[in-house]
Amino acid sequence: MMGTTLEAIKAKYEEAKAKNLNLDMQRGKPGNEQLDLALPMLDLVTSSDYKNEGDVDPRNYGGLDGTPAMKELFKEFLEVSSVGEVIIGGNSSLNLMHDTVARAMSHGVVGSEQPWNKLEKVKFLCPSPGYDRHFSVCEHFGIEMVLVDMTAEGPDCDQIEALVANDASIKGIWVVPKYGNPTGITCSDEVVKRLATMPVAAGDFRIFWDNAYAVHHLEEEEDQLANILDACKAAGNEDRVFIYGSTSKISFAGAGVAAMGGSKANMDWMRKHLSMATIGPDKLNQLRHLRFFKNMEGVKAHMKKHAEILKPKFDTVIEVLENELGGKGLAKWTKPKGGYFISLDTNEGCAKRVVELANEAGVKLTGAGATYPYKKDPKDCNIRLAPSCPSVDEIRQAMEVVCLCVAIADAEKNA
Amino acid sequence: MMGTTLEAIKAKYEEAKAKNLNLDMQRGKPGNEQLDLALPMLDLVTSSDYKNEGDVDPRNYGGLDGTPAMKELFKEFLEVSSVGEVIIGGNSSLNLMHDTVARAMSHGVVGSEQPWNKLEKVKFLCPSPGYDRHFSVCEHFGIEMVLVDMTAEGPDCDQIEALVANDASIKGIWVVPKYGNPTGITCSDEVVKRLATMPVAAGDFRIFWDNAYAVHHLEEEEDQLANILDACKAAGNEDRVFIYGSTSKISFAGAGVAAMGGSKANMDWMRKHLSMATIGPDKLNQLRHLRFFKNMEGVKAHMKKHAEILKPKFDTVIEVLENELGGKGLAKWTKPKGGYFISLDTNEGCAKRVVELANEAGVKLTGAGATYPYKKDPKDCNIRLAPSCPSVDEIRQAMEVVCLCVAIADAEKNA
Known part of the structure; x- marks a missing residue:
């Protein structure tokens, strides 16, 4: 996106929209691969x-x-x-x-x-x-x-x-x-x-x-x-x-x-x-x-397998954010060493619009404001990204759309 | 017990006490045989x-x-x-x-x-x-x-x-x-x-x-x-x-x-x-x-098997009550066609003492009064009998003790 004009970004967004995507980064729930890891448990009480x-x-x-x-x-x-x-x-x-x-x-x-x-x-x-x-x-x-x-x-x-x-x-x-x-x-x-x-x-x-x-x-x-x-x-x-x-x-x-x-x-x-x-x-x-x-050793060993599944997903979110938005002053994000979420902060007054634009392009994000009391983010800047459920490919697609939305919302704000 | 003197009843009670019984008719919970009926359920989700x-x-x-x-x-x-x-x-x-x-x-x-x-x-x-x-x-x-x-x-x-x-x-x-x-x-x-x-x-x-x-x-x-x-x-x-x-x-x-x-x-x-x-x-x-x-037919069919297990237990309670206390004016009891309990009403002011005497002889009963608000049975007459857990033999033993206790408590009350 570096050096791209707003028109080019908007064109890319319309292109993405035309794909009728159906991607969901809303919910902090485990993906099927993670759930599969615990399936043998179902055979242990008979x-x-x-x-x-x-x-x-x-x-x-x-x-x-x-x-x-x-x-x-x-x-x-x-x-x-x-x-x-x-x-x-x-x-x-x-x-x-x-x-x-x-x-x-x-x-x-x-x-x-x-x-x-x-x-x-x-x-x-x-x-x-x-x-x-x-x-x-x-x-x-x-x-x-x-x-x-x-x-x-x-x-x-x-x-x-x-x-x-x-x-x-x-x-x-x-x-x-x-x-x-x-x-x-x-x-x-x-x-x-x-x-x-x-x-x-x-x-x-x-x-x-x-x-x-x-x-x-x-x-x-x-x-x-x-x-x-x-x-x-x-x-x-x-x-x-x-x-x-x-x-x-x-x-x-x-x-x-x-x-x-x-x-x-x-x-x-x-x-x-x-x-x-x-x-x-x-x-x-x-x-x-x-x-x-x-015992706890068993729990910890099990969670290493979860990490193997989740880390590439988190890495993909960070990678796309850095590639598309790095050094542009449009947003900041966290790089967590665990958990289920990445927190994306846009500039003030942009988060709601980003979520709206993303939804219109078939990428579901947690509602802006949801992470604040009374669902009111005073700066309207925080977006919660939940990468556990989609695949790495889906995350890449979704995040590319999100980055376009951030750029568009920011430009609209400053128009 | 018919025609027995109070002294004979007390002697029988002391005899029972000496056996160090450990019988429990307190809790309305299913017995193991009943629980066994549902065990195949544990193999149906794997x-x-x-x-x-x-x-x-x-x-x-x-x-x-x-x-x-x-x-x-x-x-x-x-x-x-x-x-x-x-x-x-x-x-x-x-x-x-x-x-x-x-x-x-x-x-x-x-x-x-x-x-x-x-x-x-x-x-x-x-x-x-x-x-x-x-x-x-x-x-x-x-x-x-x-x-x-x-x-x-x-x-x-x-x-x-x-x-x-x-x-x-x-x-x-x-x-x-x-x-x-x-x-x-x-x-x-x-x-x-x-x-x-x-x-x-x-x-x-x-x-x-x-x-x-x-x-x-x-x-x-x-x-x-x-x-x-x-x-x-x-x-x-x-x-x-x-x-x-x-x-x-x-x-x-x-x-x-x-x-x-x-x-x-x-x-x-x-x-x-x-x-x-x-x-x-x-x-x-x-x-x-x-x-x-x-479906519900399955539930009903399953409950017929429960009834086969429970009915002899309920019948035993009723049988002993009728044999030992029938026609004596010492107590009344219900003959339910279902559920988990038989309700025994002594004459006024005897229930607490019956439960106490039974406990002393190793037969645990639900606390007298428990079946009333604030645990206060105004007439102190109600005792809840729960026959689902013990075996038929245990129930017979327990109920014989309970009947002795009813007779003793009633006699004490009228002494």
């Missing part, structure tokens, strides 16, 4: 071999917070100290997060003076760009969202510290700490420490630590994330954090196992609430996962 | 055969309210008119019920002027004896429970009509309409009709219709339950009822499929809430169930 070793019968009721063996595995996975600090859920960590917020609203958490819904106002800090479903949960429960910027090291702690120190209505913050959605950024040790130690006006403030991409590396050199629960404990704030994880993007996105972790007091609180709501999650599916992965 | 016909990939995200084929099956199961009136959940209908109440509290239901938690008081009618977990949900959300008596035809509609007509704070009623827990009673057509048609002060009143034992017959001659949703629609009250069911006591108690039904407007309300809380339930497990049962 009519003749379905018994947990030493556990309750996995076919029957029981096991409110998971089977002992599954809790052991997730103790490692969530990097907590004991199985008492783990709760195994159903197939959805989003569900665990939603329910935690719902319960905090209806009953309060450990240390609350009253249920959050009795307060005049409840606010959550929302580092953005971030995960739209976190923001939907807030909106659903009438929690006011306060935008906090992302830095290259994670959420902006200067902003956060200033806000939480003086405003007791700020009860929570959403953080995707590793290979964040959509930035791919991993919180630095400094950020983890500041979040764990900062003085907070609300006695029942909670960090919702959605570690969705804990083992989802793309490179040999992996990002390292400091242990938030340890940091909170060291600071005497052990009840400050709820940690979430799942195998949704490890085994099967619709049939994985979710879990949460945190201090014993926090988990006891959650167990008490769970005991009102269910007899327990599906233990046969826990057994399938346990037999397939065996 | 690494080489896991695809839904025409549906979304069951391994990936999607299917918020279930796969189309599973909704078809549960349309029949729940006896609703269209798949739009069905929502497939995870593995627990209790969870669906809990979440419905939680959402009504935080947001209100269709027709609510405001969320229920904004009201000064919310009350539910609790026909009793009933299911303790329904009552726990109420207590958890601060919903005041109003005891309503059970008649041989179901909840006492004279009491109910008088209460709901004038008190707009009464927002709901729990009903286990078929082979009720613990009475085994099935609502008569008249009761169903009155519940559907009765004038209600609260515009957003809901019947929580927990049809947990819909196909759980013990006899050739099955109880027939009138269609509550049809009755509500005919009366112009189509949003009045939420219907719940599951395969927990059909396939696997910990790994079944739960579902709910109701008017399109009610289900759309629930779908909107679900979309905030999850991407969707486990579709691989739905596929397993679908392939195993195929």
Whole structure:
């Protein structure tokens, strides 16, 4: 595109449009090749071999917070100290997060003076760009969202510290700490420490630590994330954090196992609430996962195979961006070492138009604004790119269209 | 026991106690023999055969309210008119019920002027004896429970009509309409009709219709339950009822499929809430169930096998009760044609002591009072007997002990 005139770019865009493309880079879901990797799991629990070793019968009721063996595995996975600090859920960590917020609203958490819904106002800090479903949960429960910027090291702690120190209505913050959605950024040790130690006006403030991409590396050199629960404990704030994880993007996105972790007091609180709501999650599916992965080494080895599939896809996105937009001042983008997304920032006021143009040319992108509270990107510049599902060829085609759209939208803006 | 002196009874009790029995008639859970019947299901979704016909990939995200084929099956199961009136959940209908109440509290239901938690008081009618977990949900959300008596035809509609007509704070009623827990009673057509048609002060009143034992017959001659949703629609009250069911006591108690039904407007309300809380339930497990049962005929045929296992167990309970306590004026009991429980009523003020004496002799029974709101049986007479898990021999032993305990407790009471 270097040196090409706007007319030439528009001509190329019309050419692409005429191809009736049908490409989708919207959804952060695993591709079929990734799902295939876990298929042998389906053969590991059968009519003749379905018994947990030493556990309750996995076919029957029981096991409110998971089977002992599954809790052991997730103790490692969530990097907590004991199985008492783990709760195994159903197939959805989003569900665990939603329910935690719902319960905090209806009953309060450990240390609350009253249920959050009795307060005049409840606010959550929302580092953005971030995960739209976190923001939907807030909106659903009438929690006011306060935008906090992302830095290259994670959420902006200067902003956060200033806000939480003086405003007791700020009860929570959403953080995707590793290979964040959509930035791919991993919180630095400094950020983890500041979040764990900062003085907070609300006695029942909670960090919702959605570690969705804990083992989802793309490179040999992996990002390292400091242990938030340890940091909170060291600071005497052990009840400050709820940690979430799942195998949704490890085994099967619709049939994985979710879990949460945190201090014993926090988990006891959650167990008490769970005991009102269910007899327990599906233990046969826990057994399938346990037999397939065996332990954390098994999980990590499995994720290396995911990386082999995903890395060429991410590389293609970056390659096309660099070839087509590099050095032009039209956009910036992240180069994550893991996770599911690349975050593309256009110049101000262009993102919506880029997504619109791309859609018109048959390339579906996540709606502009989706990565911000109330779906409002104040600078209208952020676009989330999700390369996991399409093939490398499709990604190349899609990204070439996206780059044309960026150039056109920028030119329109400056016309 | 007929004609035996109290001393002889006490001697027998001490004899039983010396045996160090370890018998459990507490829990309404399927026995291993029943669970074995569904084992072939575990072989029906494998690494080489896991695809839904025409549906979304069951391994990936999607299917918020279930796969189309599973909704078809549960349309029949729940006896609703269209798949739009069905929502497939995870593995627990209790969870669906809990979440419905939680959402009504935080947001209100269709027709609510405001969320229920904004009201000064919310009350539910609790026909009793009933299911303790329904009552726990109420207590958890601060919903005041109003005891309503059970008649041989179901909840006492004279009491109910008088209460709901004038008190707009009464927002709901729990009903286990078929082979009720613990009475085994099935609502008569008249009761169903009155519940559907009765004038209600609260515009957003809901019947929580927990049809947990819909196909759980013990006899050739099955109880027939009138269609509550049809009755509500005919009366112009189509949003009045939420219907719940599951395969927990059909396939696997910990790994079944739960579902709910109701008017399109009610289900759309629930779908909107679900979309905030999850991407969707486990579709691989739905596929397993679908392939195993195929259709409602398959479900019914399967339940005939359950009946063959359960009927001798229920018969044994009744037989021992009749032999040991028949005609003595010490107790009454139900003879259900389905479900999971037999309800034993001692004379007033004896139930707690019976359970205590039985426990001391190694026979675990559901805590006396558990079948009433706030765990308070006003007459202290109801005991729930759950014969599904122990063997026929164990049931015989256990029931002989229970009968001794009834006689002793009654004698103590009258001493």
